[in-house]
Amino acid sequence: MEKEERNILEVKHLEKHYGSVKAVDDISFRVKEGELFAFLGLNGAGKSTTINIVAGITPKDKGTVLIDGVSIDENSAETKSKIGIVFQNTCLDKQLSVRDNLTLKAALYGIKGKEFEERLRELSDLLDLNDLLDKTLGKLSGGQRRRIDIARALLHKPKILILDEPTTGLDPQTRIMVWSCLDKLRAARKVTVFLTTHYMEEAANADFVVILDSGHIVADDLPNNLKNKYAHDFLKIYDKSESLIRILKEEKMTFEETDDFVRVELKNVEAGKDFLLKHPDLFKDFELLKGTMDEVFLNVTGKELKGGSENE
Amino acid sequence: MNKNLSDLFFLVRRNIKMYFKDKSVFLISLITPAILLVLFVTFLKSVYTNLLINFIPQGAEVSSRLTDGFVAGWLVSSILATSCVTIAFCSNTIIISDKSSGAVNDILVAPVKRTVLSFSYLVSNLIVTLMVSLACLGLGFVYMAIVGWYLSLEDVTMILLNALLLTVFGSSFATLIEHFISSMGVGTALTTLVSSMYGFVCGAYMPISQFAEGIQNVLKFLPGTYGTIVFRYYFTRGAVEQLGAVLPTEAMPELKSNFDTEIDFFGSRVSNGTCFAIVGAASLLLLTAFFLVVLVNEKKEKSLRSKTK
Numbered sequence: 001m002e003k004e005e006r007n008i009l010e011v012k013h014l015e016k017h018y019g020s021v022k023a024v025d026d027i028s029f030r031v032k033e034g035e036l037f038a039f040l041g042l043n044g045a046g047k048s049t050t051i052n053i054v055a056g057i058t059p060k061d062k063g064t065v066l067i068d069g070v071s072i073d074e075n076s077a078e079t080k081s082k083i084g085i086v087f088q089n090t091c092l093d094k095q096l097s098v099r100d101n102l103t104l105k106a107a108l109y110g111i112k113g114k115e116f117e118e119r120l121r122e123l124s125d126l127l128d129l130n131d132l133l134d135k136t137l138g139k140l141s142g143g144q145r146r147r148i149d150i151a152r153a154l155l156h157k158p159k160i161l162i163l164d165e166p167t168t169g170l171d172p173q174t175r176i177m178v179w180s181c182l183d184k185l186r187a188a189r190k191v192t193v194f195l196t197t198h199y200m201e202e203a204a205n206a207d208f209v210v211i212l213d214s215g216h217i218v219a220d221d222l223p224n225n226l227k228n229k230y231a232h233d234f235l236k237i238y239d240k241s242e243s244l245i246r247i248l249k250e251e252k253m254t255f256e257e258t259d260d261f262v263r264v265e266l267k268n269v270e271a272g273k274d275f276l277l278k279h280p281d282l283f284k285d286f287e288l289l290k291g292t293m294d295e296v297f298l299n300v301t302g303k304e305l306k307g308g309s310e311n312e
Numbered sequence: 313m314n315k316n317l318s319d320l321f322f323l324v325r326r327n328i329k330m331y332f333k334d335k336s337v338f339l340i341s342l343i344t345p346a347i348l349l350v351l352f353v354t355f356l357k358s359v360y361t362n363l364l365i366n367f368i369p370q371g372a373e374v375s376s377r378l379t380d381g382f383v384a385g386w387l388v389s390s391i392l393a394t395s396c397v398t399i400a401f402c403s404n405t406i407i408i409s410d411k412s413s414g415a416v417n418d419i420l421v422a423p424v425k426r427t428v429l430s431f432s433y434l435v436s437n438l439i440v441t442l443m444v445s446l447a448c449l450g451l452g453f454v455y456m457a458i459v460g461w462y463l464s465l466e467d468v469t470m471i472l473l474n475a476l477l478l479t480v481f482g483s484s485f486a487t488l489i490e491h492f493i494s495s496m497g498v499g500t501a502l503t504t505l506v507s508s509m510y511g512f513v514c515g516a517y518m519p520i521s522q523f524a525e526g527i528q529n530v531l532k533f534l535p536g537t538y539g540t541i542v543f544r545y546y547f548t549r550g551a552v553e554q555l556g557a558v559l560p561t562e563a564m565p566e567l568k569s570n571f572d573t574e575i576d577f578f579g580s581r582v583s584n585g586t587c588f589a590i591v592g593a594a595s596l597l598l599l600t601a602f603f604l605v606v607l608v609n610e611k612k613e614k615s616l617r618s619k620t621k
Contacts, residue, residue, distance in 0.1 A: 055421045059613065077423035091418035093326070095333040100326075107322040108422035110315065152418075 007066075008033040008160055008192050009054065014063035016049050023049040025215040026063075031160065031194055031208075036186065038206035039196040040293075042303060046215040047196035048088065051164050054194075055085050068159055081109060084153030085162040090145045094138030098129070098148050101137055102155065109156035123151045126188065127181055143174035147181060154185070161185075162194045167202065200293035209293075213301045223293065228268065230299040231291020235264040235272050238285040247279060319428045320435065323419070327436030331403050341402030344394045344507045345448055348516065352387045360386055360571075364555075367567050372558045378551060381460020385547035386571060388452030390516040392475055393540035395448050397514070400441040400482030401506040407433045407490045408499035426613065430491065430606045438483040445475055462550030470546045470584075477591050478539040484598035491605060514540045519572045532577055535594035538587035544573045545584055 009031040016024040024046045031037040039047045052058035054065055056076050065072045067079040092101045099120075106116045124130045127147045132140060137148065146166060153161055163182075167175040179202075185191060195206065203209050203223065210220040219226060227233075237244065238261045245262070248255050253275075254265040266272040272288050297303070331337060360383045368374050410416040419429055449471070456463070463471075493499050511517045514536040520528055531537050552573060556564055568574045575582050582590075 052417070055417075057417045057420055080421060080423045083421065085421050087414060087418065089414060091414040093330055093415060095330055096326070100329065104322050104326045105418070105422065108319055108419065108424050110318070156422075 006033045007031065008068055009194065010064070010066040011050070011054070012064040012066075014050065014053065014065065015061045016046075016053060016058065017061055022215045024053070024060075027212070027215070027217050029210050029217065029220060031192060033159075033192055034190050035207040036193045036195065036205065038203040038209045039194070039212060040198065040200075040203045040209055040297065041196070041212035042198060042301075044214075045212040047212055048164055050212075051085070051162055051194075051196060055083055055162065056080055081156060082159045083162060084156065084158035084160070086146075086149045086153045086164065086166050088164045088166075088168060090137075090149050092137055092145075092148065092152060094136070096137060097134055098137055098140075099133045101148070102133075102152060105152050106155045111156060119155060123154060126185065127151050141174075142170050143177050146170065146174070146178050150178075150181060150185070154191075158191070160192045160194055164196050165198065166195070167197070167199065200297065204293045211297060211300050213303070219296070219300045224290075226296045226300075227291040227293070229296075231293075231295035233266045233269055233272060233291055234289040235266055235275065236287040236289055237262045237264065237283060239283065241282070244282050247282065251275075315423075316425060316428050319424050320432050323424075323429060323432035324436040324439065327406055327432060328440055330406055331436070331440050337403065337405055340503065340507075341399045341444065343402070344398040344511055345391045348387070348391050348394065348511065351517065352390075356387070357383055363570065364567075367555075367559055367563050369558075369560065374555070374558050377460040378462070378554055379460075381456065381462045382548055382551035382555065384452075384456045384459045385462070385551060386544065388449070388456060389540070389543035389547040390511075391448050391452060392445060392471070393478070393514050393536070393543050394511045394516045395445045396441060396475060396478035396539070397482035397485070397536060398503075398507045398510050399444050400437055400479065400486040401490070402503045403440045403444070404433060404437045404483070404486045404490050405496070405499050405503060406436075407487065408493050408496055411494040412496050425610075427606050427610050430609075433491075434483060434487045434602065437487055438479060441479045441483055442476065445479060449475060460551070462554060463547070464550060467546040467549055471543065474539060474542045474546070474588070474591075477588065477595065478536070481535065481539065481591050481595040481598065484595055484602055488598055488602045488605065491602070510536070513537075515572055516540060519570060520575070521570050521572060529578075532575070535590050537575070538582065538590045541572060541575045541582070542584055542587045542591075544571065548573050 007030040011030070012028045014024055014027050015022070027046070027050065039050070041047050049058060053060045054067070054072070056072055056079065065079075067082050070079050070082075072079045092105075096104075102120060103116065106112065106119065111119055120133070124133065127150060129147060129151060132144055132148065137145065140148065149166075150161075166182075167178050170178065182193065186193060195202065197203055206223060208220070209223050209226055211218050211226075219230065221229065240257070240260075240262055245257070248262070248264060256263045256265075264275075266275070269288065276283055276286075361379055364379050364382060410419075416429070420426065453463075453468075489502070490499065493502065513531060513534060515523075515531065520531055520537065520540075523531065548571065552564075552568065555567070559567065569576075575587075
């Protein structure tokens with residue numbers, strides 16, 4: 001996808017303290033228009049605090065936040081109109097119908113009457129909401145509620161869609177459904193998506209990743225660059241033989257044996273290619289695998305992410 | 313329409329819908345009137361009927377419709393005196409639940425002023441409390457029409473005026489207090505406390521004249537007491553006038569005092585006009601305090617923004 005280089009969100013030297021706890025400690029980053037930007041970190045890393053500051057809910061202690069070039073301190077009404085946010089847990093009114101929820105939230109952006117009906121029709125078609133509109137929100141499934149949350153966030157055609165751990169707590173099938181909605185949305189509207197997550201596979205699909213740990217940015221780059229910098233590529237060889245093990249030992253390569261295959265750690269893809277060309281007879285059945293975001297996260301923070309829980 | 317007014321309108325509409333859709337909140341807010349009704353049906357009706365009959369000289373002819381009408385007026389005045397305040401506290405828990413559920417964040421990410429959101433809770437609470445209290449009043453009028461109606465048009469007008477004033481008092485009091493609460497546990501404890509206590513402290517469950525003198529003196533410093541007295545006066549005035557034709561003149565002051573249809577403040581009788589003024593002044597004071605709290609919060613937020621620019 002061709003992307004414009006304009007920054008839609010710029011955060012400079014942002015700080016937020018809660019007493020002696022530094023929730024966000026001097027972080028700076030930018031989100032380019034149209035990209036899928038991922039904020040990766042454990043619970044308590046400062047992801048939600050940053051989002052709440054950007055959205056104008058939580059006041060910051062220091063720093064600058066510019067949305068489409070406008071400071072949130074200068075004109076919060078304008079900057080709020082450019083943001084759509086999907087909170088980690090749905091914040092809509094569970095006692096009211098989907099239509100009532102969306103009518104109220106649209107009205108707060110000045111969208112009423114025919115304009116609202118038109119908007120609702122567009123979103124209903126995009127997110128498949130037609131059968132849900134007259135149902136009570138509290139009676140919907142987790143996946144259906146997520147779609148309503150996304151519709152609410154898009155009511156006013158924001159320039160940035162912020163998703164705070166949108167798939168946490170959802171079953172795998174619903175997660176796939178939510179991502180299919182988001183992919184459809186990005187394809188149709190080219191909306192900028194700012195995602196916070198602790199799911200590595202979600203971060204791996206982003207255009208740009210920032211890894212946050214204890215309020216600090218510890219790494220930021222394209223996912224591929226992060227993998228190149230912080231993770232090893234692997235060669236997975238299924239033809240286990242004594243000669244293979246001997247050669248690996250001779251060449252002082254790091255490897256791991258399992259019942260089915262040998263997993264050889266590579267410095268980079270080039271090293272893998274050289275090894276394959278040097279010993280073509282040894283390889284009949286093999287895979288060249290890129291390093292994972294899990295490994296990047298582990299190497300950068302020293303902590304392991306397993307479904308959002310921390311394992312050091 | 314001005315953006316702030318439009319936001320206020322939609323938020324008030326949302327808050328009112330939430331109250332009537334949330335059956336638990338709706339039912340909890342009706343607990344105090346329900347307790348009064350149960351107390352009345354089980355024993356208060358006979359207690360107050362007997363108390364009234366004790367004032368009637370032997371041989372005097374008083375119809376049971378007149379005594380029932382008087383006691384019914386007393387009951388409905390009790391329900392109104394409490395519901396205008398307790399319903400205000402119970403129905404305003406949305407101000408707390410919005411904070412604990414995060415709904416307030418979803419509202420504030422939109423270009424809505426925090427002050428508009430705060431005022432929306434006050435206005436919706438006022439409307440909801442008035443709606444439910446007037447519904448209770450309507451049912452009370454129907455009951456009184458069945459057992460004995462002695463109200464004049466002036467009485468009904470003054471009752472409505474007092475209901476409005478006491479609702480403003482209850483709503484501003486509830487909104488001011490609940491503005492500072494963010495935990496549903498604390499909110500529930502508060503509403504339970506208010507629901508069970510207010511009936512006693514405003515003299516709804518039993519006449520203030522039945523309390524020990526020290527407690528009576530304390531209650532005279534609470535503005536809600538004067539709202540109850542006004543209700544008592546106008547709900548029973550017609551029946552009291554008819555009783556005056558039968559009862560000895562010297563018994564009337566004691567009857568009025570025993571049933572709280574008038575009150576004295578350390579020896580001086582407090583007029584109905586003064587009672588209205590006390591409740592009105594207390595409401596104005598609470599409203600002013602609420603406006604100040606909201607405006608100070610907004611000012612604080614603005615100064616924080618300008619400091620961190």
